[in-house]
Amino acid sequence: MEYTVQKLGKLAGVSTRTLRYYDELGILKPSRINSSGYRIYGQTEVDRLQQILFYRELGMNLESIKDIVTAPSFDAAKALIEHREKLLDKREQLDLLIENVEKTIALTEGRITMSDKEKFEGFKQKLIEDNEKKYGKEIREKYGDKVVNKSNNKLQNMTQEEYDAVTKLGDEVIKTLYAAFQTGDPSSDLAQKAADLHRQWLNFYWDGYNKEAHVGVTQMYVDDERFKAYYDEKQLGSAEFLRDAVLIYAGMKA
């Protein structure tokens, strides 16, 4: 049995464009070209197309598929395992996205109408939660799931007053931090007060405080350009200063 592009396309459920593209890529060449320049496919090509579509169905890109179908004994199993890894990473990211979108929806649906500025708070919260992924397991082991879940619902159930309070506390953290920065000494009383205020602020968003996580968050402020910018706004270096103060506060550095 021989097929033209359209016949094969119908048979396999793909467009003629796709077949021409696969030809161009060298992933599926017709068995011959007739006198008018038409592409003619045979049974071998049908089977091969089936193979290609099989892998495509699994979400692999054509480059990888090419490796598999052209190399006679390419390690398809290995390729699949790598592919699975990619898919799992994708899903993890997707889950994070969904989580954040839902949180944002909860926020906008709730009593609190966020200003654009306030939305940035949600942004900050995200990093804290990314951190939770790092330290969350440990916390879950120590305190159980309940406390973590409670924490995750904290912001959603925040009243206007609580929200105002946490905002005010955030301002205080900044103010104290800048004042402490003048002393130049992260172990100074003022710097330690800033660290403590920051811990309080954190606890608004997050139950289950522990030292490592607190340090982890402040380290992230240093590492992430956006957050560094937030803390460095008026005083360059204050992100590092806060982290150092918290390191001492947490007793992890003299």
Place this chain on the structure above:
Amino acid sequence: MEYTVQKLGKLAGVSTRTLRYYDELGILKPSRINSSGYRIYGQTEVDRLQQILFYRELGMNLESIKDIVTAPSFDAAKALIEHREKLLDKREQLDLLIENVEKTIALTEGRITMSDKEKFEGFKQKLIEDNEKKYGKEIREKYGDKVVNKSNNKLQNMTQEEYDAVTKLGDEVIKTLYAAFQTGDPSSDLAQKAADLHRQWLNFYWDGYNKEAHVGVTQMYVDDERFKAYYDEKQLGSAEFLRDAVLIYAGMKA
């Protein structure tokens, strides 16, 4: 405070190219252009960029973001809810993909080294499982999870002999089907035998047989070009014939 492209880029953690692109799209214009043609951004633009990045972080495309940030009081909540739907759909698809990839890995890792032809069997299996999604809930309700899970592991634990048996059975289905097709009558003994063989074949892959699902699978053979091709290989119309025979076999049609 005023920023050049690089300053703002560093501040927000994006490339200068990105800023020029956002300018081009009209999603973030600089506050002014200086005498040398440099883009100069102000605080307003910083805030706006923060907004843009916030939505970008949620995986929205720039077109949607543009709608949100340019229209003064665009319904951002609605956009977010729609966006969530899209994400959930994506995740569902991704889960399906992962499931199938894992099944394929299990197959290739198992005792059975698949030839390319045999891979097509995995393809067929997939459709059956898609069908399971349709009827699976009902089956779970009737027979509980155990039987369904057992079914899902069937192929993985198949021995070489069992595999050979199912292959042979598959051939028999085809042969009988083609012979029955000559009678032209889906209620003929031969056609009913083909339907019964098909049920047996199906049961190799799938515990928890029921009539609707059996009919569902054969209907899928008709609807899906690839499977139609498989059954229609030598006898055009045999996919429909099998479905009609199974309809009668299942007592859903006189």
Place this chain on the structure above:
DNA sequence: TATTGACATTGACGTTACGTTAATGTGTAT
């Protein structure tokens, strides 16, 4: 002052897997 190096600009191609015209030739039935 001339040069250097970091920074800025616009322009244009590349990425992925095709969809979609456009311009044109071929096969077949009436």
Place this chain on the structure above:
DNA sequence: ATACACATTAACGTAACGTCAATGTCAATA
């Protein structure tokens, strides 16, 4: 002869930038 379905190549378009290339500008230094 005409109509119509089908084939071909060539080319642009997609999303969100990355990556040159060619060229101009700013600040500091030999």
